Amino acid sequence: MEISSGISGQALxxxxxxxxxxxxxxxxxxxxxxxxxxxxxxxxTEYRRAVAAVCAGALWxxxxxxxxxxxxxxxxxxxxxxxxxxxxxxxxxxQDAAEAQAVITRxxxxxEKAAFATPPHGYGYVTIREAYKTPxxxxxxxxxxxxxxxxxxxxxxxxxxxx
Numbered sequence: 803m804e805i806s807s808g809i810s811g812q813a814l815x816x817x818x819x820x821x822x823x824x825x826x827x828x829x830x831x832x833x834x835x836x837x838x839x840x841x842x843x844x845x846x847t848e849y850r851r852a853v854a855a856v857c858a859g860a861l862w863x864x865x866x867x868x869x870x871x872x873x874x875x876x877x878x879x880x881x882x883x884x885x886x887x888x889x890x891x892x893x894x895x896x897q898d899a900a901e902a903q904a905v906i907t908r909x910x911x912x913x914e915k916a917a918f919a920t921p922p923h924g925y926g927y928v929t930i931r932e933a934y935k936t937p938x939x940x941x942x943x944x945x946x947x948x949x950x951x952x953x954x955x956x957x958x959x960x961x962x963x964x965x
Contacts, residue, residue, distance in 0.1 A: 816860075818856045862951075862964060866943070870934065872895075873943070874934070874940065875899070876933055876940070878928070878929055880924045880925060893940065908926070
């Protein structure tokens with residue numbers, strides 16, 4: 803795959819530490835590196851799955867760092883039913899602008915809480931959500947990456963290794 807040519811050896815070492823519960827380890831030796839695997843029930847299928855998980859983790863990190871578009875930010879607050887409502891219709895391009903809007907929204911929601919005899923749990927909680935633009939709207943970073951891998955590898959492979 804052409805796009806993965808930038809994945810470094812260090813990225814694979816990092817992916818081996820984070821993926822597959824530490825059963826697959828890449829260990830440095832005097833002559834280089836070696837792969838160690840802690841066997842469970844059936845070595846051939848488990849080892850293949852572990853290597854695939856490490857490679858998928860390295861590819862996920864690489865695409866996240868190199869191919870994702872710039873994020874946008876929405877300020878959201880929790881209403882009386884526990885649902886999150888966007889405080890801004892259009893996204894903020896910069897996180898600093900979203901944080902400034904979040905401060906204003908918090909003040910407004912604190913004033914609105916006074917109207918309740920007993921405010922609902924979590925009412926007025928304000929958060930900043932990072933989102934990525936797609937032709938159909940805005941989605942989270944994880945959803946953007948999953949959609950990317952579905953386009954790149956197909957739904958079967960993507961659902962197995964990039965979930």
